[in-house]
Amino acid sequence: MSINQNSLSVKRAGPALGPTSIIAVGGGKGGIGKSFISTSLAISISQLGHSVTIVDLDLGAANVHTCLGGTIPEKSISDFVTGRVSDLRAITSNTPFQRLSFISGSNDSFNIANLNPGAQERLMDELKKLPTEYLVLDLGAGTNNSILDFFLMADKKLVALTPEPVSVENAYRFIKSAFFRNLLRTENDLQVQTVVEDAMDQKNNLGIRTPADLINHVKKVNPLAGQRIAEAIDGFDLDILVNQIRARSDIDLGYSIASVCTKYFGISTNYLGYLDHDNAVWQAQRKRRPLITEYPHSRLVAQFLTIAKNLVHRQIKKAVV
Numbered sequence: 252m253s254i255n256q257n258s259l260s261v262k263r264a265g266p267a268l269g270p271t272s273i274i275a276v277g278g279g280k281g282g283i284g285k286s287f288i289s290t291s292l293a294i295s296i297s298q299l300g301h302s303v304t305i306v307d308l309d310l311g312a313a314n315v316h317t318c319l320g321g322t323i324p325e326k327s328i329s330d331f332v333t334g335r336v337s338d339l340r341a342i343t344s345n346t347p348f349q350r351l352s353f354i355s356g357s358n359d360s361f362n363i364a365n366l367n368p369g370a371q372e373r374l375m376d377e378l379k380k381l382p383t384e385y386l387v388l389d390l391g392a393g394t395n396n397s398i399l400d401f402f403l404m405a406d407k408k409l410v411a412l413t414p415e416p417v418s419v420e421n422a423y424r425f426i427k428s429a430f431f432r433n434l435l436r437t438e439n440d441l442q443v444q445t446v447v448e449d450a451m452d453q454k455n456n457l458g459i460r461t462p463a464d465l466i467n468h469v470k471k472v473n474p475l476a477g478q479r480i481a482e483a484i485d486g487f488d489l490d491i492l493v494n495q496i497r498a499r500s501d502i503d504l505g506y507s508i509a510s511v512c513t514k515y516f517g518i519s520t521n522y523l524g525y526l527d528h529d530n531a532v533w534q535a536q537r538k539r540r541p542l543i544t545e546y547p548h549s550r551l552v553a554q555f556l557t558i559a560k561n562l563v564h565r566q567i568k569k570a571v572v
């Protein structure tokens with residue numbers, strides 16, 4: 252299979268006004284399956300009849316092309332960031348899947364950590380204009396500000412984790428970092444930013460222990476900002492996805508995490524679903540073929556389809572309401 256970049260999207264069908272939904276797959280830890288999940292979800296949504304563009308934002312360690320079963324496209328995000336290309340459609344490739352396009356992040360010399368803020372904002376603005384129904388963002392590991400900003404630009408923020416203590420710990424750290432980054436991006440007032448930064452330390456001297464405490468403190472400094480912070484917390488929702496489950500207790504973990512996040516951060520956290528651990532994943536990857544092509548009748552592929560339907564239906568419901 253090959254990924255064909257000649258096809259630039261002049262001919263691509265899709266909405267002219269940018270994606271109707273942006274899905275980001277994050278989670279603090281490396282190697283938990285973010286790229287595998289984002290690629291498989293992108294394929295599944297395209298198979299439901301929607302146009303999808305998957306973007307490899309793991310600059311410096313990009314590998315979505317391998318998950319898609321293709322070769323590395325010639326052009327990538329680094330061509331856009333360095334100004335060689337000004338239109339993202341010029342770095343968009345076709346994939347072996349109908350309705351699925353791909354923007355590669357591969358370039359050895361480039362890392363998301365050294366993406367300058369101007370280039371990042373430009374990239375985010377252009378992504379929001381792409382003519383595709385669904386935009387799926389594969390994020391790298393860690394909690395640096397660029398990763399968090401791309402995560403926060405999504406309307407469906409998926410936090411992936413595996414049922415291992417380190418992964419669970421990192422998922423909480425990632426959620427906490429995204430929560431505070433969201434508030435810092437909401438509010439420019441320096442005094443308010445200082446309160447939010449202090450609140451990031453759970454043992455802070457201000458006595459801020461809960462989101463309600465934080466809102467009250469910000470209201471004292473700046474009542475309008477307090478209102479904006481309250482709205483930002485209210486509008487922040489997450490989806491938890493547990494990957495590589497092997498036992499019933501692994502499934503239950505998703506419920507516990509969703510309930511802790513709702514209680515602790517006061518944010519709406521949905522348990523989107525779980526995915527089996529399946530040796531077929533590495534067997535397919537070893538052949539450089541997507542699982543969905545190689546084992547279309549596996550339980551794991553059915554699980555992806557269920558999650559994809561869930562995401563799409565939620566979008567349709569939102570559009571109708």
Ligand SMILES: Nc1ncnc2c1ncn2[C@@H]1O[C@H](COP(=O)(O)OP(=O)(O)OP(=O)(O)O)[C@@H](O)[C@H]1O
Nearest residue numbers: 281282283284285286287392495527528529532533
């Ligand atoms: N459900 C699964 N069953 C079995 N193996 C899996 C499953 N999900 C992911 N893997 C395997 O886990 C490994 C890591 O997956 P992947 O590269 O998608 O993780 P990642 O979170 O994107 O990593 P990084 O943070 O380095 O980008 C891969 O070898 C993949 O085949």
Ligand SMILES: [Mg+2]
Nearest residue numbers: 285286309390
């Ligand atoms: Mg990855």
